[in-house]
Amino acid sequence: MNNATDSTLQFLGAAGTVTGSRYLIEAGGHRVLVDCGLFQGYKQLRERNWAPFPVAPDSIDAVVLTHAHLDHSGYLPALVRQGFRGTIHCTTGSVALCGLLLPDSGHLLEEEAKYAARKGYSKHAKPLPLYTKEDAERSLRQLHGHDYERDVEVVAGIRARFYPAGHILGAAHVSLDVHGRRLHFSGDLGRQHESLMNPPTPLPACDVLVCE
Structure with a gap:
């Protein structure tokens, strides 16, 4: 995405695969990352989690x-571990779920590293986890929850709005108004007829749609 303000949109994950969702917007001297997912599944995908992040984490606002x-x-705990110090904006429901999922992920990564060391199947003499439970708990301090359908100033010149996605608790599809243009990110959308979740709300008009 390019316009007079020199804005760009880069796909850092979920391209060529359905995992590792990460989209980087650069506009007005700011960097905003939409989603920060782990690559999961086949080994060649999981190994991408260990590659250097494409931009310096401390340069993301x-x-x-x-x-x-x-x-x-x-991947949020790893991003924080590597120097990201900004705010992580999401819904209040996502704050609650991340409080369960991220520490659990860190614990499982630690256990996997210990098991690899015990069984000797790692190429490293002392296998290390991508991040720890402590790293995950530290990253939770940077989460800031918001209500649906309220404008949130993410950085100067960029506003976000979360819409119900019906996928899991707190799931949203998200609009970002970037210096006069609207980008919309579908995230994962739920079904129209679901016994436990309300259906996703209609996607608003936008200039750029990123659909998974």
């Missing part, structure tokens, strides 16, 4: 999270 599933949120 804010993260906007669609929902708490790990393929959308699970």
Whole structure:
């Protein structure tokens, strides 16, 4: 995405695969990351979690999270561990779920590293987890929950609005108004007829639609 303000949109994940959702918007001297997911599944995908992040984490001003599933949120503790200090914007429901899922993910990664060391199947003499439970708990301090359908200033010149997505508790599809243009990110949408969740609300008009 390019316009007079020199804005760009980069796909850092969920391209060529359905996991590791990460989209980077650069506009007006700011960097905003939409979703920060783990790559999951086949080994060649999981190994991408260990690659250097494409931009310096401490250069990212804010993260906007669609929902708490790990393929959308699970890299957040690693990003914080590497120097990201900005606010992570999401719904209040996603704050609650991340409070359960991220520490659990860190614990499982620690257990996996211990098991690899015990069984000797890692190429490393002392296998380490991608992040720890403590890293995950530290990242939770940067989450800030918002209500649906309220404008949120993420950084100067960029506003976000969360809409019910009906996928899991707190899931949202998200509009970002970026210097006069609207980008919309579908996240994961639920079904129209679901016994436990309300259906997703209609997607609003936008200039750019990123649909998973």
